[in-house]
Amino acid sequence: MTHPPAPRSLTALAVEESVRQCIASGTWRCYSGPNLERLAKWFCSTLGHRHVRFCSSGTLGIELALRSLHLRPDEEVLLCGYDYPGNFRAVEDSGARVVLSNPSPALQWSLDIDVLEQSVASETKAIIVSHLHGELAPVQRIVPWAHQRGITVIEDACQATGAMLQGRPIGSWGDLAVFSFGGSKLVSAGRGGVVLTSNDLLAQRMTCFCEKGNDAFAMSELQAAAIVPQCERLATDHRTRQQSAQQLWQTLSKFHWLRLPRMDEMDAEAAYYKLGMLCDFDAIDRDRERILTKWQEGALQVGKGFPGFASRSRKRYRSVDSMERSGSVAASTIVIHHAHLLDPLTGEVSVRRIIDAFEELEKEFQA
Numbered sequence: 350m351t352h353p354p355a356p357r358s359l360t361a362l363a364v365e366e367s368v369r370q371c372i373a374s375g376t377w378r379c380y381s382g383p384n385l386e387r388l389a390k391w392f393c394s395t396l397g398h399r400h401v402r403f404c405s406s407g408t409l410g411i412e413l414a415l416r417s418l419h420l421r422p423d424e425e426v427l428l429c430g431y432d433y434p435g436n437f438r439a440v441e442d443s444g445a446r447v448v449l450s451n452p453s454p455a456l457q458w459s460l461d462i463d464v465l466e467q468s469v470a471s472e473t474k475a476i477i478v479s480h481l482h483g484e485l486a487p488v489q490r491i492v493p494w495a496h497q498r499g500i501t502v503i504e505d506a507c508q509a510t511g512a513m514l515q516g517r518p519i520g521s522w523g524d525l526a527v528f529s530f531g532g533s534k535l536v537s538a539g540r541g542g543v544v545l546t547s548n549d550l551l552a553q554r555m556t557c558f559c560e561k562g563n564d565a566f567a568m569s570e571l572q573a574a575a576i577v578p579q580c581e582r583l584a585t586d587h588r589t590r591q592q593s594a595q596q597l598w599q600t601l602s603k604f605h606w607l608r609l610p611r612m613d614e615m616d617a618e619a620a621y622y623k624l625g626m627l628c629d630f631d632a633i634d635r636d637r638e639r640i641l642t643k644w645q646e647g648a649l650q651v652g653k654g655f656p657g658f659a660s661r662s663r664k665r666y667r668s669v670d671s672m673e674r675s676g677s678v679a680a681s682t683i684v685i686h687h688a689h690l691l692d693p694l695t696g697e698v699s700v701r702r703i704i705d706a707f708e709e710l711e712k713e714f715q716a
Contacts, residue, residue, distance in 0.1 A: 371571055384573035413566075415443035424446070446666070452678055476502050482508070501525070510528055511587040600708075622687050655682075
């Protein structure tokens, strides 16, 4: 018995054709080529930055952005107590000191000026502002606040490719912006990243750090061939994920034990790499590990989010208060992978399976 071929999304088909053309032309073996040039132009025109530095990962991109600031050991970088673990290490590797601030009580995983005001000091030289789990950090407030104090803003947009805030793309607000093309991202080539800036000096410093006879952290022409069609179809795929997320929110908002991100009040259009929520596990008398294990065994792509920095040694950072809220957020976060909103290979949407899992959990709790 022969089985019909698996469905392929229009984006996946476009990627296959782009990669095929790159291989056929022979540019796949070149240091640079038309796909890298095309991708650089897309980012500049979309985000309004003048300089593009492709690199091996978004994690390295954050480090490059920090290294371009030439930070001293007595200077500080503000970071949210709930964030991607690599950002903490990148600050340490840049030679600066980490300063942690809890997420704003009005938000879920993000900084805002209310908590930044408590943590800022004369030694503060930069802030890493991350957009996580479908919640956009209020960079429209943070950036002018930081600039008034001479603080550089690094926008970590690795999870938010295609998101918009007040009519402007995420990644266009900060002095530097970083995107990731890692294996599970909204736009992916398995590996890769990009740093953007309009600051000539910072761009030159990144070039000086990367050039070691050649570009030591380069992204390849073949990777760019896979990324270009995804960027060009990003708006279409983004709309589908938006519709799927709205369908999910309409159902999940009725559960009192879930707290969902609220973007409508900020004129925001989030991008959903991993769609997150906070769950009150005590209220439903359930264990997160058991819930997630059961769902994962049922082939649902769900997870815990990041561990946060509440358990880090205080010798490694400064903070004005305890990281209790950061720890609480980390312990209650559930994330749903974007493949349920739009499978990047097949183009299928499987939101109904997620809704069924939460409704079953609600029935167990009510029984």
